[in-house]
Amino acid sequence: MANAAVLKYTKVIKTTNLSDMQFDLEGFLVKFKINGVKYAHSNKDDFRNEDQNTIYASGGYYQEEYFLKYLAKEISAETLQTNYQLKNNSLPLAVSGDTVKVQKLKLVEPFADFCKVETFSWTYDIGSPIIDNDFNIIIPAPNAPGYSVATNTATTDNHAGVFFDHKIALFVDSNQPDKQQRALLIAKIALNIDRINRDIFSLFTTSLNPNFATYISSQNAEWTTLPVFSNPTVQDFQEYLINISSFYESAYSNQLLIQSASDDKKIYWLARAMSVDGLAVISAYDKLKLLKLIVKDYVSEWNDNEQLVLNITESVTVSQGNEFLEGLLQPNYEGKEEITLFQVLFEAIDDNRLSRYTFGVFSSENNRMKFIVLLYKIWKSSKYNPFFQDSSYTQPANNFGIFPESPYMKLEPVSGSSIEKTKYYDDLSVPPLLSYDSVSSSTDSYLRVTDVSYGFEFNGRKILIYRTATTSTINYYSTQENNQYVNTFTSLYGSYSLYQPISILGFKPDLGLVETLKDPETGINLGECIPVFLVLYMEDYSKLKKIDFGVMLAAELALNFTGIGGLSNLRYISYLSKMRGVVMGTAGASDAVLAWSAVTGINSLVQFSAGTALAISNYTAQTTTDPDIQEFCNRLNVLLGIVTIASLSANPAMKRKVFDASNEVISEISRLNNLVPPKPHGLPQDVVDAILSLNSNRQYSITFMTNKINNIPNSNNLPSLFNSLNQDKKCLFYSHFYKSPEIDLKALALNEGSLFNIWDNLDDLKKFGYDINFLRCVRRVNLSPRIENHLMKLDIVIKPTGGYHITGGHHLPSVMSNLPNGYNIQLDNVSNLLLGFKRAKVTVVLPGGGTKVKGVSTLFPDFWTATRVKEEVGFALWKIGNPNTPGHHVAWFSNGVRVKIILRQNPVTNGVMLDNILVFEF
16 A cells, blocks of 8 residues: 655645655645656745736645746746646545555653654545544544554754754743643744745855855844743744744745845845844945835835834944934935935835834834834934934033034024024024913803914925914804814924924923823933924824923923923023023123013013023022022022023913013012011022013013003003002013903903902912903802802702702812811722822711711812812813813813813703803812
């Protein structure tokens, strides 16, 4: 009787006339020779894409030589099938009594022997199934007729054996429940390494380029000496096996193309087999050539070219970074002068989120994000990062911690000033800052929200940034079906080089905090100093309109010249500003570090000199333990930092920040003077005058405001109200209302000056008194017994049917002071939330000793006064956003804590019943 073998998923055939037989890991016969002609099994999806849906593409055994020629497009699929496919019945079928032989890999703990092969033999019975429902060969029981097993060791490449032994020792333990799976997958990977060294790497040895031997040696060294995996799971091994098998099959199928390809094209094929560590030995020049070849071949997820782009980018070493980044910006890509390789890759790499990566700390990841983040890692260790010491530099870091030879930190002289200006930035056409603002206002009849966002456009080696202000107005009383009107204005903000450092600022509380950009390696907030291309991705990916980038100028940070709070990388902002001359000691005392024209109606120039800045810096450097003076120093430092940033941006919001910061300092001076006894601050008077001048000249501002009020017709008692203020309050009033229209100023005096009195009596949130809508919202809270009862007291209703209904009570100190006789409060399960907020189970102890569980409530901070609570609720109403569900709005308190507000509708007028506001879910 004859020997027999099992063809792929089909028949059992006699092997009498076959030689050089090869079996796959499942035991199927996949390659053999007949009369010296080699046949190999191919699946339908091994055919070229354009043929896979034709009648000529079918799985089967083909003459290997001609299948490779077909893949090289030397013959057609029709010719291949007609002339070179092994036809049915070409091989004699096995009959009962023949001996079936099946080879399978043998792996037995402790997995010390690699590539042991077991050959199973048994007597064939044509009536017994040989393939199960999962298309696996059925090996009979040892008592089957003719059953025997022979074991021998297959000859393999040494690298494969070393890989197996090394990875078994690292990643397979006798106590692991999945040890057999792990060992089998490692063995299969090792067998692919054997096939690659035997069949694929040999295709490159005919080249005269000596680098190929280096690349192959590097990849084999990586396989045999490095871990390759990091805490791998079975799934990790499976994915690696799929990738390495896919490379082998692709390269083997295209071996005729590889053999005849140029060296550049051969590098492309070889790179597909190399890991990130292996690719590291390829020069930056060759990596750029590779990327150009990949783009020409078409970048896609399905052909593995996207992953190859990522691997090449990740393999760039520190010494290659500058050359690689510069190469990405070379113009004239494919004859188009304005197109760079950077742009082509960015637009070609998929962003459809089909392939996700757990990479860094971003909330959602995909191939395009990973590409940008990998480039950011290269940028951080390149000459373009002003804080990185490039090997080419001859000068040390300066007082700001940056290297002045960094390309975008270059300076050039300014006529008439001892302070040099930056070569690549200016406050009008290339500001180093992007400011994200969101401002909302509301009245009884409308809600208006304005968002600032940025758009980006490639322009050769540069990026054009456009600023868009979108204002959405909702008319509560509109009878039209669509009661929302949206107005958008877009303008060019600046033109930047792709690698140019930039910073992003978000402003509290005008900014609703939605998402935070963090360093993908450390998880620390970014925004201090990032390349423009990273911002390009954030706009492209998220289309964010509101971003908290970690730099909140409204927060009272301790700012200074050489380090802005804990955000050390903002030091380059100081360097780019004229404050640089103060730190370096090169500025003359009279040199202006900040200058702008005063407001309309005041013929003076607002200036902040280098001498004033230095005096403040020296003053804040003093050592004191007095908490009042320390607070004063903090306010001065805030002012100094904001003046620094304002000098770099013509953004009107920055001027507002300077006004606010100077007002805070003025208020602190007033507070120190009003202490009993008064505390002298010791700041020179000329410096105090300079701070006052930031809101224009003190007396000019008062005179201007007096004249403006007196010229308003029918202004009621506003002149007398203004005249009743002291000098400090008059200056504050000017800074808040010098641009206000007459209708707002008149509104302040209506109803016996109710809004004016609200402004005058603001305590913790006086800095926001400039907005008439904020004052209206605080007044609503003050005039609503329903809101006050809900916030400051417990709404205790005795039901007609008996029992109690209890709501409200969000400010515990007020609740305790307003409890009716006989009632008490008990808190359980108290959870301390952020910034002093608490959540607790509230139980009301009733008169007579009974209890009523109110439920879980969120409580304002105990250290807030009742006035602060009312002002904060007014602030939240001022910042209210569009409803997520009808009547349910999201807003923010001044410290950024989010609050949800329900606005109930009046069933008669269908208008908003503002005295029925419920506040919850802080």
